Amino acid sequence: MQEEPAVDAPRSPVAQDVARRAGVSTATVSRVLNGSAGVRADKRAAVMRAAQDLGFVANGAARALSTRRFMAVGAVVPNIENEAFVRLLSSFQERLRQAGYTLVAANAGYDLEDELREATFLLERGIDGLMLVGDIHHPALHARIARHGIPMVQAFTLSQERPCVGFDNAASAARAADYLMDLGHRRIGVISGLRKDNDRGGARVRGVAGALAARGLRLAPEHDIEISYGIGGGRDGFRQIMAGGPPPTAIICGTDQIAFGAMVEARARGLDVPGDLSVIGYNDSDIAPFLTPALTTVRIHSAEIGRAAGDQLVARITGRPALRVTEIAAELIVRASTAPPRRIAP
Known part of the structure; x- marks a missing residue:
């Protein structure tokens, strides 16, 4: 049987090919691929474009050994x-x-x-x-x-x-509580996500409690609810608040999703937002302006x-x-x- 002639595999592009196509030196190619400073933006763009056109893939393991990057x-x-x-x-x-x-x-x-x-x-x-x-x-x-x-x-x-x-998580929550108190609210509740090993959530609750204390008020334990995240968690949290004696007239929620869940549960109970209950969320998510009513929230950038x-x-x-x-x-x-x-x- 006649053997077929061996066919050489196509050669993978190397740094010299990228340099030739980009019109720069191999040293410039190396600096660009290693993320070094001091390379002009036009040359950097030319190298990246040439590498993409040629299908060049740098040897990351070898580069890491030589550059520690x-x-x-x-x-x-x-x-x-x-x-x-x-x-x-x-x-x-x-x-x-x-x-x-x-x-x-x-x-x-x-x-x-x-x-x-x-x-x-x-x-x-x-x-x-x-x-x-x-x-x-x-x-x-x-x-x-x-x-x-x-x-x-x-x-x-x-x-x-x-x-x-x-x-400052505590300060941002305190501002939300101060705003509600300026509107006339005196019973304010909190529904937050998990606080264990979560310094942001814990700080926000402390911020609300501190703002209330500064005006001679308190965050009642039955109005301080920790739940799982999400819309369902918000509904559950509001149910817990409603089971705990006289309800608050306003609540501050750990996320906009929790706030939305609380609003859904309030509406299911025949309560009007904001007539019977004011609600503030956190994050200013994409849905916040489009809820009914549009959600007051703490915008995190x-x-x-x-x-x-x-x-x-x-x-x-x-x-x-x-x-x-x-x-x-x-x-x-x-x-x-x-x-x-x-x-x-x-």
Whole structure:
């Protein structure tokens, strides 16, 4: 039987091919692919375009060994379904991509053990930086980050010790409570998601309680409800409030979805929002302005936080100076779900 002649496999493009097509030196190609500073924007764009046209794929493992850079950044968030975290990750990724880095994200489900497991996996596979949410983490996590020698930034919180981009959760909730009290409300309730290992949720409840105390009022235990997240959780939380004696005339909810659930349950019980019950949410989600009535909410500038966290982390990765704390204040957005109470509660 006659053997067929061997056919040489097509050669994969190499850095010299990219340089030739882009009209730059191989050293410039190397600097672009390694994310180094000091490359003109037009040359960087030409290199990336040439690499894409040729189907060039850099040898990441070899590059990491020689440069100690992986061109990847990790992020672990508590709940990938939360719209605020989706916005955070989207804008964070945009900033990383502009700097030549790829985002690898994971969901921890508000569980510190799971957060540790996901972050450890990212660290062991190789990342140049890490974003976490909040200031409460497993005791072993910071030690592992330090052993790998990479920078870290925390989002949605203001830390006394660690690099962070966020806002004052307690102060933002206090502003919401003050607004309700200025309208005449005296019995104010809270429906929040899980607070265990969640410094944001706990701080917001403390902010409401502190604002009430400053005016000689109190957050009644029967009006302080902790539930699971989501619209169903909001309905359940409002049922619990209604079972606890004289109901509040206003409630502050941990998310807009919880607020929506509370409004649905209130309407099912024949209550008018805002006539019988004022409702405030958190996050200013896309649905908030379109609810009936439109939802008053605390707007968290999630996308801006993500961009600032990306800028801060890239600066630290590349050895440039960066602020340790960046505050991006939340703001109260007043819509139609809040109004003075029909009768000022004693």
